[in-house]
Amino acid sequence: MDNFLLRTKRNFNQWIIYPQVINKPFYSTSHYFFTKTYGLFVDFWERCTISLLLFMILICSQCKGAGLISGAACPTCRGNEEQALSATLLNTRLFFNFEKVTEWNIAARRAAFTVDTVINFSLRLIGGVGILFLAFYIYRQILSLNINIPLGLFSSDVWNLQSPYLRVFLATFLIDLYTVYRTMRAQELEMYVIKKEYQKNEKRDAQIRSVSINRAFSRFALEVIENAYLFALQNHYSEVLPLHLLAVLIAHPHSNIILFRLGINPGALAGKIKHGLQGLLYQEQQSGQPKRMAHFSPETKLVILNAYMEAHERGGEKVQVWDLWTPIADIEGYAKEILYDLDIETYKMRHVGQWVQVEEDLRRKTAFRRAHSHGGFFARHGMDRAMTAVETKTLNSFSTDLTYMASRGALPPSLGRAKEIEQVFTILQSGAAGVMLVGGIGVGKESIVDEIAARMSADMAPDILRDKRLVALSVASVLAGGGAEGSAERLYRALYEAAHSGNILLFIKDIHYLVGVGLKGEAGASTVGMDAVLTEALQSRRFFVIGTTDYKNYSLHIEHSPLRNVLTRIEVLEPNLEDTVLMLEARAPFIEGKHGVFFTYQALTAAVEFSNKLIHTEHQPEKAETILREVASSVATSRGRRAVVTDQDVAKTIAQKINMPIARLEKSESEKLLRLEEEIHKRYINQDYAVVQVSAALRRARAELRDERRPIANFLFVGPTGVGKTELVKRIASVYFNSEKDMVRLDMSEFQEIGGITRLIGEGETPGLLTESVRMNPYSVLLLDELEKAHPNILNLFLQVMDDGRLTSGEGEVIDFTNLIIVATSNAGTKKVQEYLASGKRIEDIREQFVKKDLLEWFKPEFINRFDDVIVFKPLSEENIQAIAQLILTDIAGKLESKGIKLRIAPGAVVELANFGFDPLFGARPLRRAIQDHVQNALANYLIAGQIGRRDTVHLEPGGVIRIEKAAEL
Structure with missing residues (x-):
């Protein structure tokens, strides 16, 4: 094994290649070292990245995974597929047996499938006939003997073995038993994708076993691979490339939804593929190399192995057709270039694949619910599968069993919150009594809990949560009626049952409502609060709690409650664009089903981008989901059901919602930025150098050549009063953000004392001037006028903002500054500037000397370095x-x-x-x-x-x- 290369896929967009001797699993040593050294933190990090770290591609260094060299078997791997190119995942070495993909084997497999299908159909048909004969026999006996149902059916007079109807049934009953045996045997022989599990360390260190993954592919995905081989073989290609897979994929019915969601024109894509195949065939003909039997290229093998990984990551049972699309868009080659030319990148393809999977899961869950429609969604008992729990009558009357709902497919799917879910699992495993999910209203805290319930019901949670129920306690029901004494008694009984049962994970939405509600002693004095009751119960460590609250209520109530000491706080931040799109994909099927329309991927992306830019009073994903609901209703009304919702429909709806002309939403940003200097100078005189520098910085920012963790741009405008510093800031807001109103202005002369920090970030229920303004206008220009007059500690506050792009308000909410242009103006050192100009120096030369020497008398070097540019303004003529x-x-x-x-x-x-x-x-x-x-x-x-x-x-x-x-x- 010494001649192999280990390729570790850290993420799906970047490959890192390491020469490595593979004598034992790479991860066993690293896991021991990191766990022993860094403890719980690294253990959490490992669980968050376990699938990525343990998925490793092993490639023969001599043949590079092809298995052949000049048409002959590689002397190192001897053409063995397992040795040529394989992968390791969770102590399993995976390889696709391409030796079974031959013309003869394909025909034999398909013939066997056809025969098996015919046999199964025939057996079921015969068994059905037997059941019909039995039903007819019972019907005749009921009429002739006039027996009572159902007890009369057990009389010996009813069953006459001499009846030909009964004999037929008994004969077919044996066939029914054989049919059941065949079905069970087929299930035993079936192979599924390895599930994502929480495994103990000793399991990870177990010896690796080798497994062929051919049967883990669905019938349709396997047909795509086989058809790609047949296509290459019949058209005289020497290799099966990802381009051949792509050519077959676009013709497969299961790919229609992928192309539709991405807004791809199948004809345009087919034309590009045809052109690429013709060029490839011409190159092979011109190469002069002897023709040989088509074989799978290393790139195609990587596509197939990574398709397996895609199915593993999304928790699928089988590798589906849509799992093949993402690695084709990820692995270098002509096929990737075609998709990239159509603006289809890896992350978009992965998102759409997950979207399709969500729809498939919902179809199965809907069918399951219909089949079990006689059952409710409330557990009729409190027993776990190990039959060790006790009944929880009081708790059941004030709660909903979320794991039961998840097992019945009644909870909506959740995507995009894997990090927070892993944090919850890690904290509970560490021995904590519970967690507190703290985030803005509408960021999706409840969806995290729903996904935890889904994982618990599917045995994809840690061992500490195995065989437990996730129960949502209704605070409103507990507190309603009966006064404080009755509420306290109900809460105490529910908590007692949860602790005594031993299998409860309690979810309390808006847990802050328990704070401040308590029993009254003599003279109305409060003796004990509901939060104290819950805290005391949690200290027994006999059950867990997940609570949710927002920043304001955490600051007002939880900060001063004993709950703060027993529940570990987890920040639930507003998701970024990609995660928000994922969350919308999980919600889109419900909106589509209600209004009878269909969303494109571009429509979802537009809803996120426009709502981020123009709606500042709500949080993602709630505000984007609201937009989608309004768009769906509008399109269904205007164009009827089965209409397609595009990004233009989203733009039109948002324009109507905020009363902004649609032309301004659709205006070309590139054209505006290219002539930014011209736009600014329409209403701005002189200061050419300043205008050029600002325009260049803004173009760099829009071209995404900036650090996205920082604000769009940070400028310091220095110069005498009345030369146009503030006016230029207004022009920037007007041209870049479309309106001078998109500007937050702070007069820093009002913050000369250290107490000004509280005014800026807020305290308690009082919002901060800075944090609240930016929260309401995250896409704007922040003007810090007369910066030199602010207190030094306040300058340190802005140093953090310009460096990290975020600031925590007095309420504990993290405010995002990454979509701001920060401009500070100052009159500091203007006498020096005038002296330099009077001596005849150019403004470009003055700037260098002024920044490196004179400005340091007013600001610290580390503060000046946070600005993208310090622009010196000259006096007006x-x-x-x-x-x-x-x-x-x-x-x-x-x-x-x-x-x-x-x-x-x-x-x-x-x-x-x-x-x-x-x-x-x-x-x-x-x-x-x-x-x-x-x-x-x-x-x-x-x-x-x-x-x-x-x-x-x-x-x-x-x-x-x-x-x-x-x-x-x-």
Whole structure:
């Protein structure tokens, strides 16, 4: 084995290759070392990544997995598939036996399947006939003997073995028994994908066994592989490549849903595949190499092995057709390039594959519920499968058994919260009494609990939760009626039964409602609270609790409750875009079923992106799900059932919801960013260097060349007052975020004391000025005006924000700053800038010296380094002031035009006003006052006095003269 390469797949988008001698499993040594060294933390990390770390591809270093060299068997692996290319997963060495994929074996397997199908059908038909004869015999006997049902059927007079009907049944009964035997035998011989399990260390260290995974593929997935081989063989290709698999996949009926969800035009995809196959065949013909029997290339073998891993990751029993799509999009080759050209990347393909799996699971669960519709979703007893628990009457009357519901398929599926679920399992295994899920409203805390119940019912939970029930206790039912004494008694009885039963994991939604509710002693004094009762019960460690609450209620109630000491806090953050899309895929089938429409993957992505950008009062995935429901209802009403919902439909619905023209949602961002300087200069004069630097930084950010864990951009604008620093910030908000209103402005001169930190982040029920503003406007410009006046500790606060892109509010909620443009303005060191300019230095040269030397007198080096760029503004010239005056007067003309009045401005009047408003010390600030005194005040008097009417023309002339030209009377 010394000549093999170990390829460890850390994630599905990157391969890392290690030369390694494989004498024993790689993971046994690493597990021992890490567990002994880092304890519980690393054990948790291992469980979170166990499937990825233990899935290793073993490739022969000489033939690179092909098994052949120049048409002959590889001398190292001897062409053995297990030695040429295989994988290890959870102490099992997996390989696909490609030797069985030959023309003869394919024909033999398909013939055997056909014969087996005919035999099974015939046996079931004969057995059914026998049952019909039995039913007819019983019917005749009932009529002839007039017996009572059902007790009369046990009379010996009823059963006459001489009856030909009964003899036929007895004969077919033996066939029924044989049919049952064949079915059970087929189930025993069936092979399934290895399940994701929580295994003990000694199991992981067991000796590896080798298994052929051919039978773990579904019949349809196996047909795709076989048809790809036959296609390559019949068309004289020497290798079966992923491109051949792709060519066969697009023709398979099970792929139609994949293509539909991704919005792929099958004709366009088929055309690209055909072109690629023609080129491949031409290359083989031109190579001059002798023709040989088609064999599977190493890339195709990797696709098949990774398809098995995809099925393992999603918890599937069999490798399905859609599992083959993701590795084709992941493994380098012409097939991947085709999909990439159609904007189909690995993560999108994996998401859609999981979406299809969710729909399949829901179909099975729906069929199961219909078959068991006579049963309810409340457990009729409190016994576990080991028959060791006791009855829980009181608890049952105030709760719902979630594991029972999960076993009956009554809980919605959950995706995208694997990390939080693993945290729950790890904490419970560590001996903790329970966990507290803390997150914003609508982030999906209950879906985590539903998924835990599903895993418990499917035996995919740790041993500590095996044979236990996850029970949701209704706090409202416990507290309703009977006063505090009755509520306390009901809670105590329910908790006593949970502890005495020994098989309960209790889920309490909004657990903060238990805090502050208690029994009253003499003179109304509180003696004990409900939370104290629960805390005391949990300290017995005889049952577990999962509670949920939001940040505000955690800060107000749980922080001061004894529950804080017994329940471990787990943060449930708002999911990112990819995880939100996954969560929507789990919910989409219910919305589709209700409204009779179908979503594309692009529609789900658009719902997440638009709601992230434009809806700031709710959390994901709730706000995106709300959008999808509204879109589905609108499309079903306008286009009827079975309509397809696209991203354009989502854009239209959101535009109507927030009263924004749809054109602004659909406008090309690339075109706007490429001419960003031009857009800014439409209403901004001078400061070319500043505009160019800001525009370049914003383009880098939009091209995703930035660190996405930090804000979009961090700028420090330095320069004299009145030179346009704040005005440029407004232009950035207007051009980049579509409106000057998308700006959060903080005057840092108000935060000169250290107590200003509390004002910024909030405390208790009082929200912070900074955190609340950013929470409500996560896509905006944050302007920190006059930064040099803020307290140094407040500067340290923003140092964290600019570095980490997040800040925890006083309520404990994590606020996201990664979608902000942070701009700080400062007048620090402006005298130095003016001195440098007076000496004739260029602004580009001034910046380097100013930042490295002069600015350090005001800010620490580590703080300055957090800015993407420090932009030095130069003073305005007289020409700049004149241009600004023209812009201001043009604005006034626009306001008058809305009243039906025209304003004509003489060039001399503009120059005169600019001279009045020019001040080298204060920049353009005096200009607005000059225009206000000489123009706006006079116009206001004329308008109020009624001297100017509609259709009149106002002439602004030098000397401050305002002449009114009255319109002709009609």
